[in-house]
Amino acid sequence: MATLLHYIVVLSALVQGSESSTETLKLFVLKGQNVRLDVQGYAKLNNIEDLKWTFNKSHALVKYSNESSTVKVYTKYQGRIEFREGNFSLILKNLQEGDSGLYDAGVSGDENKDVAKYQISVQERVEPPVLTVDSNSNINATCNVTVTCRGQNTSVTSSCNSSTCSQVGGESRGAETSTVPLLSVYVAGDSIICNHSNQVSWASDTKEIKTICLLKLEREREDRNYAVTVGMPGPVIHVIIIFVGCALIGW
Numbered sequence: 590m591a592t593l594l595h596y597i598v599v600l601s602a603l604v605q606g607s608e609s610s611t612e613t614l615k616l617f618v619l620k621g622q623n624v625r626l627d628v629q630g631y632a633k634l635n636n637i638e639d640l641k642w643t644f645n646k647s648h649a650l651v652k653y654s655n656e657s658s659t660v661k662v663y664t665k666y667q668g669r670i671e672f673r674e675g676n677f678s679l680i681l682k683n684l685q686e687g688d689s690g691l692y693d694a695g696v697s698g699d700e701n702k703d704v705a706k707y708q709i710s711v712q713e714r715v716e717p718p719v720l721t722v723d724s725n726s727n728i729n730a731t732c733n734v735t736v737t738c739r740g741q742n743t744s745v746t747s748s749c750n751s752s753t754c755s756q757v758g759g760e761s762r763g764a765e766t767s768t769v770p771l772l773s774v775y776v777a778g779d780s781i782i783c784n785h786s787n788q789v790s791w792a793s794d795t796k797e798i799k800t801i802c803l804l805k806l807e808r809e810r811e812d813r814n815y816a817v818t819v820g821m822p823g824p825v826i827h828v829i830i831i832f833v834g835c836a837l838i839g840w
Contacts, residue, residue, distance in 0.1 A: 611702070611703050611704070611705075611706060612706065613691070613706040613707070613708050614706065614707050614708070615707075615708045615709075615710070616707055616708070616709050616710070617709075617710050617712060617787075617788035617789050618684050618709060618710070618711050618712070618789065619711075619712065619713075619714060619789040619790060620684065620685060620686060620711050620712060620713045620714070621683055621684065621685075622683075622684060623680060623681060623682045623683065623684070624680070624681050624684065624709070625678055625679070625680045625681075626642075626678060626679045626680075626681065626692055626694075626705060626707050627676065627678045627705065628640075628676065628677040628678060628694055628704050628705045629704075629705065630704070631676045631677050631704075634677075634696060634704065636698050636699045637655050637696040637697065637698040637699075638654070638655055638656065638696075638697050638698040639652060639653065639654055639655065639696065639697045639698070640652070640653045640655070640677055640694060640695070640696045640704075641653070641694070641695055641696075641697075642670075642672070642679050642692065642693070642694045643692070643693055643694075643695070644688075644690055644691070644692055645690045645691050646691065646693070648663075648665070649663050650662070650663060650666050650670055650679065650692075651663065651666070651670060651672045651679065653672065653674065653677065655698075658674065660672050660674065668682075669681070669682050669683070670682065677694065677704075679692070679694070681709075684709070684711045685711060686711050686712075686713070687711075688709065688711055689709055689710050689711045690708075690709065691706065691707070691708055691709075692705075692706070692707045692708075692709060693705060693706040693707070694706075710788070712787050712788060712789050712790075714789070714790040714792075715740065715741065715770050715785045715786060715787055715790050715791060715792055716740060716741050716785070716792065717740075717785070717792040717793075717794065718738055718739060718740035718772065718783045718784070718785035718792060718793065718794050719738075719739045719740070719783075719794055720736055720737070720738050720739075720774075720781065720782075720783035720794040720795065720796055721736065721737050721739070722734060722735075722736055722796060722801055723735040723736060723737055723746070725801050725802060727802060731750055731751070732750065732751060732798055732799075732801070732802035733748065733749070733750050734748075734749045734750070734781065734796075734798060734801055734802075735747070735748050735749075735757070736749060736754075736774065736781055736783070736796065737759065738759075738772050738773075738774045738783035738785075738794070740770060740772055740783075740785040740792075741770055741785070743759075743760045743769075743770070743772055744759045744760055744772070745758075745759040745760070745772045745773070745774055746758035746759040747774040749774070749776055749781050749798070750776075750798075751776065751779075751798055752776060753775075753776055754774045754775050754776055754781065756774070769787075770785055770786060770787045771784075771785070771786050771787065772784070772785055773786075776798070779797055779798055779799055780795045780796065780797050780798065781795065781796045781797075781798060782794075782795050783795070
C-alpha cells in the first residue's frame with residue numbers, strides 16, 4: 590500500500606511538472622526507499638554547457654558537462670545517487686530523514702535557468718495504533734461505544750454507533766498536508782476502525798461492535814444472576830438445602 594501511495598504521489602508530481610518545469614513539486618518518500626527526479630522537457634534543452642543537481646542550493650550532487658559528456662558525482666554523494674545522461678534524471682537511494690529538503694537542477698549555457706525543482710519530505714512508516722474501548726451501552730436496542738485511538742504521541746476519543754463515529758475528545762488530529770501522522774476513527778461494516786497514516790504508510794486496529802455489545806450484555810446478565818443469588822434470604826436458602834437433602838436421602 591505504501592509503495593502504491595509513493596508511486597501515485599510521484600505520478601501526480603510528474604503530471605504537474607508538465608505544466609511548468611520550474612514549479613517546485615512536493616514528494617513524500619518512505620524512509621529507506623529510492624526516488625527518481627526527472628527533468629521535464631529535457632529534449633528541448635539545446636545549447637547547454639553544463640547541468641548541475643544541487644541539494645538545498647548549497648550542496649552540489651552531480652555535474653554533467655554536455656561538451657565532453659562527462660559526469661562528476663561529488664564525493665559526499667558517491668554510491669548514494671545515480672545520474673542518467675539520456676534524460677538528466679537523478680535517482681536518490683536509501684533516503685533518510687536528513688535527506689529531506691529542496692533538490693533542483695540548473696543549466697548553464699546560452700541561458701542560465703532552473704529546469705527542475707523538488708521539495709522532498711522523507712517520512713518513517715507509522716506505528717500500528719491501539720484502539721481501546723472506554724465505555725459502551727445499549728439504548729433502545731442501539732449499541733453506543735466510546736473508544737480511544739492512540740498512535741505516536743497523539744490520541745482521538747470518539748463516540749460510535751453501528752453507522753458512524755464522532756470525535757468527542759483527545760488531541761487534534763494531523764492535517765492531510767501535514768507531516769504529523771493522521772489519526773481517524775470510523776465505522777466500516779460491523780467494525781470500528783482506528784486508522785493511523787501519513788503520506789507514505791498506514792496501519793489500523795479494529796473492534797467489532799457486536800462483540801463489544803454482546804460482552805457487555807453477558808456481563809450484565811452474570812451480575813444480575815449473582816445479585817439474585819447473593820441477595821436471596823437466608824431462610825429460603827436453608828429450606829432449599831433441606832429439600833434437596835431430603836430428596837437425596839429418599840432417593
